[in-house]
Amino acid sequence: xxxxxxxxxxxxxxxxxxxxxxxxxxxxxxxxxxxxxxxxxxxxxxxxxxxxxxxxxxxxxxxxxxxxxxxxxxxxxxxxxxxxxxxxxxxxxxxxxxxxxxxxxxxxxxxxxxxxxxxxxxxxxxxxxxxxxxxxxxxxxxxxxxxxxxxxxxxxxxxxxxxxxxxxxxxxxxxxxxxxxxxxxxxxxxxxxxxxxxxxxxxxxxxxxxxxxxxxxxxxxxxxxxxxxxxxxxxxxxxxxxxxxxxxxxxxxxxxxxxxxxxxxxxxxxxxxxxxxxxxxxxxxxxxxxxxxxxxx
Amino acid sequence: xxxxxxxxxxxxxxxxxxxxxxxxxxxxxxxxxxxxxxxxxxxxxxxxxxxxxxxxxxxxxxxxxxxxxxxxxxxxxxxxxxxxxxxxxxxxxxxxxxxxxxxxxxxxxxxxxxxxxxxxxxxxxxxxxxxxxxxxxxxxxxxxxxxxxxxxxxxxxxxxxxxxxxxxxxxxxxxxxxxxxxx
Numbered sequence: 001x002x003x004x005x006x007x008x009x010x011x012x013x014x015x016x017x018x019x020x021x022x023x024x025x026x027x028x029x030x031x032x033x034x035x036x037x038x039x040x041x042x043x044x045x046x047x048x049x050x051x052x053x054x055x056x057x058x059x060x061x062x063x064x065x066x067x068x069x070x071x072x073x074x075x076x077x078x079x080x081x082x083x084x085x086x087x088x089x090x091x092x093x094x095x096x097x098x099x100x101x102x103x104x105x106x107x108x109x110x111x112x113x114x115x116x117x118x119x120x121x122x123x124x125x126x127x128x129x130x131x132x133x134x135x136x137x138x139x140x141x142x143x144x145x146x147x148x149x150x151x152x153x154x155x156x157x158x159x160x161x162x163x164x165x166x167x168x169x170x171x172x173x174x175x176x177x178x179x180x181x182x183x184x185x186x187x188x189x190x191x192x193x194x195x196x197x198x199x200x201x202x203x204x205x206x207x208x209x210x211x212x213x214x215x216x217x218x219x220x221x222x223x224x225x226x227x228x229x230x231x232x233x234x235x236x237x238x239x240x241x242x243x244x245x246x247x248x249x250x251x252x253x254x255x256x257x258x259x260x261x262x263x264x265x266x267x268x269x270x271x272x273x274x275x276x277x278x279x280x281x282x283x284x285x286x287x288x289x290x291x292x293x294x295x296x297x
Numbered sequence: 298x299x300x301x302x303x304x305x306x307x308x309x310x311x312x313x314x315x316x317x318x319x320x321x322x323x324x325x326x327x328x329x330x331x332x333x334x335x336x337x338x339x340x341x342x343x344x345x346x347x348x349x350x351x352x353x354x355x356x357x358x359x360x361x362x363x364x365x366x367x368x369x370x371x372x373x374x375x376x377x378x379x380x381x382x383x384x385x386x387x388x389x390x391x392x393x394x395x396x397x398x399x400x401x402x403x404x405x406x407x408x409x410x411x412x413x414x415x416x417x418x419x420x421x422x423x424x425x426x427x428x429x430x431x432x433x434x435x436x437x438x439x440x441x442x443x444x445x446x447x448x449x450x451x452x453x454x455x456x457x458x459x460x461x462x463x464x465x466x467x468x469x470x471x472x473x474x475x476x477x478x479x480x
Binding site: 125233 | 346
């Protein structure tokens with residue numbers, strides 16, 4: 001693969017997706033509305049997580065929806081590249097109208113239903129229910145029914161929030177995987193909608209919050225942008241995750257939150273702008289039987 | 298008895314909760330007020346708070362306000378985890394439902410006082426308000442208030458049974474699962 005030649009790319013704003021799990025970094029993000037072209041350059045990406053997959057796709061799809069031309073440059077690192085192909089990132093970017101540059105490696109499509117839930121576009125409640133069931137079945141291969149159900153419940157809350165409140169014009173993207181030694185479950189859900197701040201601002205009590213403040217508010221019980229008595233989805237998710245040593249990362253607009261569910265360790269900060277709301281959950285499920293697995297990355 | 302089943306293994310979204318609520322409201326409107334409606338969660342391994350609130354939370358609030366049919370509702374087939382979800386949801390909504398599986402019967406939702414009152418009634422099976430005044434060592438007014446809330450939610454049933462000496466009195470009972478219930 002030619003490492004530094006980027007043929008066929010018209011000049012555009014370049015978003016450099018470098019290093020390990022680039023979208024986990026609050027520094028990454030930028031207001032891109034109005035630019036004629038955007039290049040997501042993953043040439044130097046060394047590791048990708050489900051959040052990177054879901055976030056990149058939601059971002060690219062939103063830009064395409066607004067008429068911006070989008071290119072995605074594949075990683076030079078062949079293992080990372082194979083992982084992105086295997087997780088169907090390239091296929092979804094293509095469907096969203098982005099142009100992928102770089103030779104995509106041929107990946108033998110072995111059955112990895114024991115560890116991977118490939119990137120999926122969620123367009124409504126039926127898709128969300130199906131994805132939650134798939135997470136349940138994925139986790140069930142490694143842990144007890146109850147723990148698998150907890151994993152499915154968490155992704156269910158995230159997906160329900162996204163399809164109910166985000167008003168994403170391009171749908172919602174989700175992916176999940178169990179990590180190499182089994183037991184570590186990662187879930188990611190990314191929409192390209194209005195963001196948590198705009199949602200909460202519908203309620204007069206929560207106008208004038210910064211994006212980071214809005215994330216803090218959304219993690220408190222009973223805080224909602226609706227006129228109804230609800231707003232317990234994220235706090236309940238944290239409650240479930242706390243039993244499994246869970247961590248939650250949330251990005252919405254230019255806000256960033258990193259939370260250790262079982263403690264009061266919560267970090268809220270301003271961050272680079274991303275469209276919509278992105279969530280990543282990592283939990284350690286108690287293994288029923290330890291299984292060694294290997295992933296393409 | 299009328300049977301209503303929630304399909305599994307997951308119940309995740311508000312949209313699905315809304316669909317179930319609509320179906321169950323139609324069913325409640327069609328059955329007589331003295332017929333037990335059994336809602337089975339037997340197939341459900343997990344449900345989100347959002348689904349639970351949209352389905353049971355809103356339904357039971359509407360029922361307590363007299364906006365749906367008056368048939369008593371019993372939920373069945375819950376696991377400890379899904380029961381906890383229902384309990385939390387109904388506690389937030391300040392309403393209750395009866396959970397029964399075979400030999401066990403519990404009140405989900407409400408506060409501790411309401412749960413104690415329900416349990417005391419369930420132990421007696423049939424009772425008058427005065428019985429619980431003695432059992433729980435509290436005032437008649439407290440018991441009347443709690444029984445009113447349980448009655449509105451369909452967690453107890455009552456028939457008028459005035460004493461021979463005059464006055465007005467009600468005989469209460471906790472709704473129970475019919476024998477050979479599929480849940």
